[in-house]
Structure formats: structure tokens, C-alpha cells
Amino acid sequence: MSKLKFKTKENVKTNNAEYFYLMKKYYNLYMESVSCKEIEPEALEFVLNQFWEAGRIAAYNIPIINDLAFAPYAEGGARTHYGRPTIVNLVDMYGVGRKIIPYQAMQVNKDVVLIYALKMRVPIRKIVEYQVNKICDVRKAIKMNLKTNMIPYFIKNNGTNDERLKNIISNIQDGATYELIAPEDATSFGEATLLNPPYLIDKLQAYQTQLENELLTFLGVNNIGIQEKKERMITDEVESNNELIAIWNHCWFSNLEIGSKKIKEVLGHEIHFIDPTPIKLEPEEKEEEEADEND
Secondary structure: OOOOOOOOOOOOOOOHHHHHHHHHHHHHHHHOOOEOOOOOHHHHHHHHHHHHHOOEEEEEEOOOOOOEEEEOEEEOOOEOOOOOEOEEEEOOOOOOOOOOOOOOOEEEOOOEEEEEOOOOOOOHHHHHHHHHHHHHHHHHHHHHHHHHHHOOEEEEEOOOOHHHHHHHHHHHHOOOOOOOOOHHHHHHEEEEEEOOOOOOHHHHHHHHHHHHHHHHHHOOOOOOOOOOOHHHOOHHHHHHHHHHHHHHHHHHHHHHHHHHHHHHHHHOOOOOOEOOOOOOOOHHHHHHHHHHHHO
16 A cells, blocks of 8 residues: 655745845844944944854954954953953954954953853844744745635535636636536536635734834834834833833943943043934824823
8 A cells, every 4th residue: 555755845944035035134124223433334334244143253453553443253262260261363254364363362351352242142143033933934824824715615526527617616716706607517516625724814913023023122123113003002011112122222232332341441442332223202202192191
């Protein structure tokens, strides 16, 4: 007796097209989350990209000209009793040479300053990727639920006039208000089994919005009103969301602030990382809130 064989595909990225689209979308949002006037745009882009890919970067002075520069690094093995590296080697990613990037071992907090994106010392990409894969799963479930609701029944027939029956069903699905059929076609239809699949699209879309808002909150992006109208949310919910975004912003910028202070102390350069899009309530929104409180 033969066995049925099913072909399966390893679903690493859920849906490649959607995965890459979403990763680019959130990467671009992330890249706009920090500005620094004291660093050239090209250098800032490199720093943020290293935070995205590696979660860390080293700041140092270019030999002779003493200009501030940044490079990825490899740990040298020596550590403090708190587990922090004390010796690192800068990585010359693009072969610019030792005149720009020193090749010798560098002492942390003397020759170089190490800056981390997050307290947990992981690349930002990993956290975004985890959430994006969940969003892709939900989008796939929405598509599947939509397709099952578009095919609500199985039709069994006696095996005759197959092409004619397919045309009849196709015309009905295309929106035909009535279909004229011959008597023999009518007798060719057997039983029809209703699939009656549940309609889950609304719930799945709400869950997708929740996942997207969680990711935007992590990136420090104000997501109130992006997917849900503000009038549906009470003031406490808006304030709670803003507080959570502010907490994530603090986690993100506190590390940058520590790095900035060390750069000034060790390397002699003063830089300031700032959030170019702080959360603000527009005047009309404040007036609406005050009016609601008075009512």
C-alpha cells in the first residue's frame, strides 16, 4: 500500500518578501532615531549600522590628526573583575590601513572608548528580527484565513463534465448573479460539503497591530494614532504608552550618554546624541484633554 508523501519547506523567514520589507521598514525608522551634530552624517550612519548589526562600537582618535573616528573591534581576552574587556583590537573592515585604524592592541578607556547600544549587549537587529518574524507569521495567517473564507465548500461530482462544472463554479466566484446550466450539468453535482471556516481576520489584524506597536515602542517611536484613533483611547492609556516609550528611549540614550562622557574624558571630543523626534502633545490635543477633564 502506497503512502502519501507531503513536501515541506523550511520556513526560516516565514515569508521572504514580507520579511525583507518589514526589516527595511524598521531599519529605516531606527536609523532616524538618533542625531548628532558633532559627527559627520556618514560617520553617524556607520555607528548606528554597527549598533544594528553588532550592538557595539569603539571610538578612537585617528593617529597624527587626532580626529574622532569609530570602528568595530574584537576583544583581546583581558577583562576587569566586572567582566568588561580591557584590551581590544580595532577591525579594519575596508582595508583603509594602519594610518587611519591602528593595528596594535588598544587599551579600553585609554586608547579607545567602547559604546554599547543596549544594556544586554546584543545587536538591535536581533530584537527587531524576532518581532518581525512574529508579524510575518500573523500576516501569513491572515492570508490563509482569507483564502479559506474564499473557498467555503467542497463539491463532489460523478466525474463527468468536469471542465463545464469548473466554469460554472468559476463564474459564480467571479460574481455572476445567476448561471444557466443544462439538465445533465445539474445531475453531475453530488454532495457539497461546507467548510465553514471561522473568520479570524479582525482578531489577527488586531494582534498584528499590537506586535507592530510593541516594536515601535522598543524603537522609541510614538505609535499612538498610527493604527488606532486617539479618540478610542483614554488619557491614561496614552500617558502609559508615552511613559513606556520614554523608558525605552532612556535605555537607549543612557548608553549613548555614557559613551559621550567617556569620549570627552578619554579622547577629548564633546559630542551629544539626541532624539530628533521627541514625544510631544500638540496644543489642540492638550486643549481636548483639558476639555474632557472639565466635562
